[in-house]
Amino acid sequence: MNLETFQQLIQKVTNHIGDRPLNKTLQDDLNQTFPVGGDVYNGIVNACRTGVAQGWMCQYEGGGIRYGRVIKPTDVLNGYSVDVVDMKDLAGPHHRHPNGEIDLIMPIDDTAKFDNHPAGWLVYGPDTAHSPTVSQGQALVLYLLPEGKIEFTRS
Template identity: 65%
Template sequence: MSSTPAAFHDLMRRITAPIAGQPLDDTLQARLNQEAGPDSVLYQDVFAACRQGVADGWMCNREGAGIRYGRVIKPDSGLDGFSVDVVDMTSLAGPHHAHPQGEIDLIMPLDDTAQFDGHGAGWLVYGPGSAHRPTVTGGQALVLYLLPNGAIEFTAA
């Protein structure tokens, strides 16, 4: 599979178009896990594109406090206002932050036992006004974040 920034943008459209305007809540989390969960072609395509983007150096091209990260796509009207960030974390906690408009996470374990905030492979949705200290346990994982309008506020824990 080709993994270029332009191809990745097109791939993200396959996720954002069907969920545009939906509340970020448990219903959306269940829907994403049913329609685009770890056994789906879409999940596998995104996971492969992220692994290739990291290997090619255009994804997760910054590093701080043991986390490789990067904003892959700024808030984009072509993605219904979502921004896309990807992080590569191994058994550590990241900086505490709040999601003014919510956050949609796609968890892609590189080690079978890796979990993100207590969840294995699949989707995790945080509603508007939520906050957390993103934590990977049990190994290494890539986590893709969709943020409405790119809204994120780094805060004290």
């Protein structure tokens, strides 16, 4: 697994998303099109676990969170950036999504949840905000951010 192969996996998802609005309809569609246990989901999970183990993902650490921007915003991914975090039973820094955020939740512990959601896709629309929280164990979470935009705020 390498960055180029990883980007090709993510491109399948961002090509499917296109320029659709980030909302519950998109979330439902992603969970149906790229379901937990499906080829694309499993490919991304395996790529992320390998990338973390090889040290080219989640290469930074702070506040108990391992994290890193894997791909800067690029036209190849329809303007999305890709970040991956590794969290266990904690809340991350509060932030706002000016253009929205698409998350892929990949539990390492079967019981782990991200913002009270199990494995799968979670979509936050534009101008939403949260303190990203992993509970009931450890999970990797992949973030697709339109134009790479995120604003860290006070909760």
